[in-house]
Structures are given as structure tokens and as C-alpha cells.
Amino acid sequence: MNLGATELIIVLVIxxxxxxxxxxxxxxxxxxxxxxxxxxxxxxxxxxEEKTDEKPKDA
Incomplete structure (x- = not known):
């Protein structure tokens, strides 16, 4: 979603x-x-998540 200068001005005014x-x-x-x-x-x-990934799994 790209907003141009005109759209930003309209949003700011609102x-x-x-x-x-x-x-x-x-x-x-x-x-x-x-x-x-x-x-x-x-x-x-x-x-x-990184900590849980680092734990060795028992096989």
C-alpha cells in the first residue's frame, strides 16, 4: 500500500x-x-523461540 503526498495530506487534515x-x-x-x-x-x-530451538531433543 503506497501512499502519495496527496493522500497523506488528506489523512492528516481528517x-x-x-x-x-x-x-x-x-x-x-x-x-x-x-x-x-x-x-x-x-x-x-x-x-x-531461539532458546527453544537450541535445546537438544532426546531421541
């Missing part, structure tokens, strides 16, 4: 109308925190 200028920084901050937590969860999950 967000500004919906949330107002005062709430946009709070919204962006919470989205950033959610993205950070998601990345940490993915990293932890991949580390846990």
Missing part, C-alpha cells in the same frame, strides 16, 4: 478535524509507545 490540534500530540505519543511495546514483544518472542 485527523486534525477529528481530534483537534491539542489532542494530536497525545495521540502520536500513545501510538509511538504502542509501536515500541509491540517491537519489544516481537523481539522477546523471537528470543524465546
Amino acid at each position: 485527523l486534525l478535524l477529528l481530534f483537534g490540534g491539542a489532542k494530536l500530540p497525545k495521540l502520536a505519543r500513545s501510538l509511538g509507545r504502542a509501536q515500541k511495546e509491540f517491537k519489544e514483544g516481537v523481539t522477546e518472542s523471537s528470543k524465546a
